[in-house]
Amino acid sequence: MVSKLSAFWKARKAPAYTRMSTQDHDERPRTNRSSFEESLHRFDQRRFTPWPNFSVEDGFKPQTDDTISTAGLFYPTRSPTQSNPGFFRKCKLMCTKFPVRDMSYLVGVSFTIGSAVFVVNGFFLLLPLIAPSTNFSTETPYATPASSVIGTLIFLVGSWVAVLEALNLDRGEPIVTEGIPLESSTESIFKKGDEESIQIKIRDHSTDSSSSQASETSIKKPTPQFQSSNTLSSNIQSNIPVSPAPQPAMLGSPTFIYFPSTYQLTNTYLRSIIFHASVIQLIGAIIFAFATITSIPNVVDLTNTTLLHYLNLLPATLGGVLFLVAALLQILNSHTLLSQPWTFWRKWDWWVGLWNAIGSLGFLLAGLLPWVANGAAWGTLQGTLADFWGSWAFLIGSLVQWWGVMGGYS
Known part of the structure; x- marks a missing residue:
């Protein structure tokens, strides 16, 4: 009796197995599988958008001209030859390309900013003389000397960059x-x-x-x-490839130099008109800086005629003379580089030298006329006017140089 109960209990606990029909394992079940696109349309055509039609290689293509990158903005590649893209194209490049490694570009930009500051300084000097009602309380003690100092500092930096430009003008890499x-x-x-x-x-x-x-x-x-x-x-x-015009060395390149060796100075740079012009301009900017310092209130007693003449007006006059000499050398250099001497007016660096010469003449007269007038009102007015239109001439020349440099890019 006990054995029958144990057998019944074991039969109750055992799992129930279902006998499956035999299948032929050699045959695979035949199913109709649709493509991935058909499945997407079957689920919901509105919910899923089609995949973009591009390959993996398209993601590794270089950036096009429409894509703006930092390297394209601040480190553009200079063309081997002067491409001359046109007037409006150069104006556009002035706003879209910023080759900070190009010394010619830095010279044009720095002198443009410095000349603009001197134009503002000319307004501060001229308006109290022709329209006293426009004078404000902080104009004479603060605005006028501050704008003069800032403009002079930028001119000093631009003059030093011009020396670096002359040193590296023809030292470009192969x-x-x-x-x-x-x-x-x-x-x-x-x-x-x-x-x-x-x-x-x-x-x-x-x-x-x-x-x-x-x-x-x-x-x-x-x-x-x-x-x-x-x-x-x-x-x-005969279309045989020859070397294009020499290219300037860029800042940070292996060929870029800050100071020439004795051999380079005696055999190369002392024969360069551009190098002489840049050095003379730097010396003129340093001398002109003395006039700016002495014009700051409470630095020198300008009521003393002797101090006014020799510590303020004389450095301003000498600085203007050296600026004028440097501008004339620029004009001479642009003129001699032309194969056709009567087409010099087509060269943009000739116009740069011309406008710089006009601006230098204005700075010269700004220091000379008050000295000649010996404190007369007409001398002060005409000297201030000369400083004003001279600043505008420098601004135009700097903009032309900035515009001309962009012809080397595309």
């Missing part, structure tokens, strides 16, 4: 054109008094019998060879 490195230094091509060029020999691989060996050979760097001017012109006419 330019690669169609895989052929070309020298871009004036120490090797187009030196004054030398008829020198670079002869580039291009091997015609199509006539080579062993084309496989020719493809493995490397192109050697061309070496300067003396040629006559007729040979150089024939090379240009």
